[in-house]
Every structure is written in structure tokens, then in C-alpha cells.
Amino acid sequence: MRFTALSILILATCMTADLTAQTASIPSIPGNLHPPIDSTWWKHAVVYEIYPRSFQDSNGDGIGDLNGITQRLDYLQALGVDAIWIAPMFPSPQVDFGYDVSNYEAIDPKYGTLADFDRLVAEAQKRSIRVLLDMVLNHTSDKHPWFVESASSRTNPKRNWYVWKDGKPGPDGKPLPPNNWVSLFGGSAWEYMPQTKQFYYHKFYKQQPDLNWRNPAVEKAVFGSMQFWLDRGVAGFRLDAVPTLFEDPRMRDEPAEGGTNAQGDPKLKDIYTNNLPEVHDVIRRMRAMVTKYPGDRVLIGETYLPNTAELDKWYGGAKRDELQLPMDMIIGFSNKLDADTFRNRILEVETQVHGSQPLIVFDNHDNVRSWDRYGDGVHNEAIAKLIAAMLFTTRSTALMYYGEELGMATTTPTRVEDVKDPIGITGWPKEKGRDGERTPMQWDASNPQASFSSNTSTWLPLPPNYKTVNVETELADPNSLLNWHKQLISMRRKRDSIRDGGIVMLDITNSNVLSYVRTAPPGHHNIVIALNMTAQPQSIALDLTTAGIKEKLMRTLLTNEPSLQGATSTSITLPPFATWIGEVQLP
Numbered sequence: 001m002r003f004t005a006l007s008i009l010i011l012a013t014c015m016t017a018d019l020t021a022q023t024a025s026i027p028s029i030p031g032n033l034h035p036p037i038d039s040t041w042w043k044h045a046v047v048y049e050i051y052p053r054s055f056q057d058s059n060g061d062g063i064g065d066l067n068g069i070t071q072r073l074d075y076l077q078a079l080g081v082d083a084i085w086i087a088p089m090f091p092s093p094q095v096d097f098g099y100d101v102s103n104y105e106a107i108d109p110k111y112g113t114l115a116d117f118d119r120l121v122a123e124a125q126k127r128s129i130r131v132l133l134d135m136v137l138n139h140t141s142d143k144h145p146w147f148v149e150s151a152s153s154r155t156n157p158k159r160n161w162y163v164w165k166d167g168k169p170g171p172d173g174k175p176l177p178p179n180n181w182v183s184l185f186g187g188s189a190w191e192y193m194p195q196t197k198q199f200y201y202h203k204f205y206k207q208q209p210d211l212n213w214r215n216p217a218v219e220k221a222v223f224g225s226m227q228f229w230l231d232r233g234v235a236g237f238r239l240d241a242v243p244t245l246f247e248d249p250r251m252r253d254e255p256a257e258g259g260t261n262a263q264g265d266p267k268l269k270d271i272y273t274n275n276l277p278e279v280h281d282v283i284r285r286m287r288a289m290v291t292k293y294p295g296d297r298v299l300i301g302e303t304y305l306p307n308t309a310e311l312d313k314w315y316g317g318a319k320r321d322e323l324q325l326p327m328d329m330i331i332g333f334s335n336k337l338d339a340d341t342f343r344n345r346i347l348e349v350e351t352q353v354h355g356s357q358p359l360i361v362f363d364n365h366d367n368v369r370s371w372d373r374y375g376d377g378v379h380n381e382a383i384a385k386l387i388a389a390m391l392f393t394t395r396s397t398a399l400m401y402y403g404e405e406l407g408m409a410t411t412t413p414t415r416v417e418d419v420k421d422p423i424g425i426t427g428w429p430k431e432k433g434r435d436g437e438r439t440p441m442q443w444d445a446s447n448p449q450a451s452f453s454s455n456t457s458t459w460l461p462l463p464p465n466y467k468t469v470n471v472e473t474e475l476a477d478p479n480s481l482l483n484w485h486k487q488l489i490s491m492r493r494k495r496d497s498i499r500d501g502g503i504v505m506l507d508i509t510n511s512n513v514l515s516y517v518r519t520a521p522p523g524h525h526n527i528v529i530a531l532n533m534t535a536q537p538q539s540i541a542l543d544l545t546t547a548g549i550k551e552k553l554m555r556t557l558l559t560n561e562p563s564l565q566g567a568t569s570t571s572i573t574l575p576p577f578a579t580w581i582g583e584v585q586l587p
Contacts, residue, residue: 030546044499046080049084054441058071065112070116083131089108090108093141096422102143121233130234131233135222137239150209161212166199180266182254210247214246299322311328328349332363332391338533342390363401408442496520510540513531517549526551528544529579540572560578
């Protein structure tokens with residue numbers, strides 16, 4: 001679901017309130033001491049999201065493409081990436097930059113050809129990198145042949161592939177929308193088609209009509225398109241806007257919350273258009289279909305949910321027969337650097353999802369980058385290192401976004417004339433759109449395009465900091481954020497306690513420092529992580545016996561603070577926003 005910045009703020013507020021209610025249910029044992037060891041690839045993966053328009057342009061048209069991704073696979077391999085998720089590269093009118101699909105079984109010429117895609121998959125496989133695709137299940141483009149047929153007449157065989165409804169009589173004789181539902185991107189969620197005298201429903205832009213998932217023919221067709229790509233070797237899918245597949249069949253008005261949003265529309269609860277129970281039946285059938293393929297194919301869901309209890313439903317609860325990896329936005333989009341919040345939310349997903357694998361994400365193509373959401377303007381790099389440490393050392397699959405490893409910042413347009421994202425155009429100035437987190441990847445300082453493209457007119461401009469924030473410069477600096485990411489990912493791969501161990505929270509009443517131990521399988525070293533989430537020095541004295549660890553001698557594995565390099569115990573003083581990772585020494 002492509003949430004706006006305002007929507008994320010509202011969601012974060014709701015999740016914070018819900019957290020208070022749930023904290024009492026956290027168990028007295030502060031963590032997951034001995035989870036079962038499982039070598040399934042996605043349970044240990046680093047997944048790297050690529051926005052294809054912005055990663056690498058190979059043909060000089062100013063837009064990134066598939067061959068550009070192939071050119072940069074060596075970089076991704078060196079970083080330690082296990083899988084790449086490519087945002088939609090299907091044929092599209094590009095109203096919503098690919099999230100308005102006009103053909104599920106082809107490549108948009110802007111990005112290349114099917115042959116280019118096959119080559120990308122083959123070259124990625126040589127580097128032990130899997131390819132995941134973004135499947136847009138909720139809607140198609142209005143240019144998709146399915147919708148063209150559906151809109152042609154009320155008797156067309158595909159009429160019921162989309163959500164059509166008669167309007168209400170208007171005072172001037174013109175029909176009014178069937179109910180009060182609004183589009184996430186502004187205005188009514190209903191568009192009138194005079195030729196057939198009915199409205200169609202669109203949760204997003206009017207050029208993105210919603211598919212009718214109550215029609216079994218729609219499921220069969222979409223599953224067939226997914227099989228098309230599974231047969232070509234993709235390792236799985238990220239499912240876009242998946243909680244919105246179903247709408248209330250009675251078409252009841254959404255309850256009003258009061259006030260208006262950035263688009264000027266009434267704020268409504270979306271209880272009739274989002275997260276309806278019928279969607280879980282579809283996901284169970286999808287999981288069964290995907291499971292028939294070899295190689296542990298995976299389903300990742302874009303699941304903005306209010307609490308962990310709702311997240312558990314997307315795993316399938318105790319049966320664990322739905323998504324393997326619904327995205328846990330509850331942790332990464334709290335938007336507040338607070339030790340208590342992170343501790344409680346990590347504990348929740350460790351203890352309240354029936355042993356399923358967490359998937360933590362801090363950044364994606366729809367939200368202001370974590371560099372800006374969590375940074376204070378002074379200690380941004382230290383805070384970014386702290387966020388990265390949490391992402392890669394907790395017991396979860398890790399999802400990162402291109403440029404996150406460099407500290408790429410959000411570069412929001414300052415003039416409405418420069419905005420490319422339609423929601424930024426319609427919502428300006430309250431909603432400035434998502435261009436700021438989608439700027440081209442910063443590879444080096446050799447030209448004003450940072451080697452993203454040879455074309456001086458890139459689809460979005462390069463941020464001015466490309467001269468210092470880029471791959472080449474940061475690779476040469478041993479203390480850079482990029483090399484910090486490489487060290488963390490390498491540790492994650494090599495250390496059994498990080499890879500397979502449990503997690504137990506330490507010093508659980510400390511509101512300033514988040515500390516936890518990754519408990520090791522027998523014969524291996526336990527690893528302690530301490531993260532100072534304040535701008536003041538914090539002294540800690542961690543008691544490892546709460547995790548059943550008697551040893552006290554430590555060895556520093558990784559820290560961003562020279563003063564901690566020689567630390568030999570867990571009684572240390574952490575400088576502001578410091579990260580310290582220590583290994584418990586065996587007798």
C-alpha cells in the first residue's frame with residue numbers, strides 16, 4: 001500500500017497507542033532464548049529493494065533499467081545481498097511509475113526486454129543472489145486489456161473482473177458516487193463511466209481500477225501470471241497493497257474520523273476497504289500454489305498493520321500457512337528513536353507470531369528515508385549506524401532500500417513545478433509526494449549524474465551531496481556507513497549466534513539504551529549488542545545471567561566509537577548514539 005507521509009504519521013500514532021495496551025502481555029522471559037535452527041534461505045536473507053528507474057541507467061535515456069541492475073550485481077554481491085526485490089518493471093503507462101500495470105507477463109520497454117530479464121536472473125544466480133518481483137494484486141492500469149474489455153459494456157465477459165456499482169441520484173440529475181469512499185490519492189474512490197452509466201472503484205488513482213477478487217476468474221488469471229514468472233526462475237514476490245484486495249460487498253459508508261487529510265478529503269476509517277478477512281483465503285491458496293515450486297519460493301507482503309496481533313494473522317497464525325514474510329512496519333516506522341519502544345516491539349514479534357520469522361524494514365520507496373526520520377541533524381551518521389545494527393543483529397530477515405547503506409537523504413522538491421509524483425502535485429504543499437526518497441543511486445563523483453547515467457537529464461535530479469555521499473568515496477573510507485553495513489552483514493553471515501541464535505533483552509528498564517544478547521548454539525559465542533539512543537553518554541552494567549550466561553569476559557567485535565574498541569566487560573560508558581557489539585568469551 002503506497003502510504004503518504006501523513007498516513008505514516010497517523011499509523012505511527014495509532015501503533016504507539018496500541019503498544020501501550022499490549023505491553024502488559026509481554027512475557028516475563030524477555031525474548032526468544034532457543035528458537036529452532038532452520039537453514040531456509042529467506043530466514044537469513046538480506047533483501048535489497050531496487051527502484052528500477054533510479055538504480056542504474058545502461059542506455060543513456062536518464063532512466064534506470066534491467067541491464068543497469070545486471071551491471072551492478074558485483075556491488076550487491078560484495079555488499080552481502082542475498083536477494084533483490086525489483087519494484088514493478090512491467091509494461092505501464094507510468095501514471096504511478098509502474099504500479100499501474102498494463103501487462104503482467106512482459107517487461108516495459110523503458111526497462112528492457114524479457115531476454116534482459118532472463119540474463120539478469122542468470123547473472124544474479126551466478127552470484128548467489130535471488131530475484132524477487134513486485135506483484136501489484138489490488139488493481140491494474142485502466143489501459144490493461146482486462147479493464148478495457150470490462151469497461152466496454154455491462155455484458156462483457158470481463159465486466160465482473162472489476163468493482164462496478166450504480167450511483168446515487170444527484171440533485172441535478174447527475175449520478176453521485178455509490179458511497180463516501182475516498183481514494184488514498186485524493187477525491188472520491190469512484191469514477192463514473194458515461195458509456196455504461198456506472199462507477200468503478202479505485203483505492204488509488206482513477207487510472208488504477210481495483211480488481212474484483214470475489215470473482216474466481218480474477219484469482220485464476222493473476223495466479224497464472226505469477227506462475228509465468230516462477231517458471232522463469234524468480235524466487236518469490238513482494239505483494240503490493242495486499243490487505244486492500246477486498247471491499248465490503250454491502251458498500252457501506254466508511255465511518256468518519258473528523259477533519260480532513262492533505263488532499264482536502266474527509267478523514268475516514270477504512271474498515272470496509274482494508275484488511276477484510278476474505279483476503280486470507282486468497283493468500284492461503286497463493287501460498288499453496290507457490291509451495292509447489294522447488295527452492296523455497298517466498299511471499300513477502302506489504303502489510304501496514306496497527307499491531308502485532310494483526311501481523312500474526314498474515315503469517316496464518318498458528319498454522320503459518322499464509323505469507324512467510326509479512327513486513328513488520330510496526331518496528332521500523334515508529335519514527336521515534338526510543339529504546340523502550342523498540343524493545344517492546346521486538347519482543348512482541350519474537351513472542352506473539354507463533355514462532356514465525358520476523359521481517360524488519362526501516363526504508364522503502366514510499367516513505368521519507370530513515371536517515372531523515374530518525375536523524376537529529378547533528379548525529380545522523382551515528383544514528384544510521386545504530387539503525388543498521390538493529391536491522392542486521394536482531395533475529396529477523398532484513399529488508400533494506402537502495403542507498404540506505406550510503407546514508408542517502410530524502411531530497412524533497414521545493415517547487416510544485418518540479419514534482420513528478422502525482423500525489424505530490426495534487427496534495428501540494430501539505431503532501432509533497434515521494435520523489436525525495438526515489439532519487440538516483442549515487443555511485444561516484446565523476447559526473448553530475450554520479451555515474452547513474454550518461455544523460456545530463458536524469459528522470460529525477462541527483463541530490464547535491466552526491467560528491468561526498470557515494471559508493472566510491474565510502475568504499476575508500478574504513479569508517480563509512482557503507483563499510484559499516486558490509487561489516488554488519490558479514491558478521492550476520494559468519495557468526496552462528498547472529499545467524500541461528502535466540503535473542504534475549506537485557507537491562508529492560510533502561511529507557512535510554514537498547515541492549516540484547518544473541519544467544520549462541522552450544523559451543524559458540526554469545527554476542528551482546530548495546531545501542532545508546534540518546535545524545536548523552538550512558539553508563540551500563542549488563543547482567544548476562546538473565547540469559548543464562550555465566551561468562552563475563554568480553555571482546556569487542558564492532559563499534560563506531562574508538563573509546564570502546566578495547567572493552568572487555570559489559571560495564572561500559574556508551575558515547576552519544578554509540579553502537580557496541582561484543583562477543584562473550586568462552587572459558
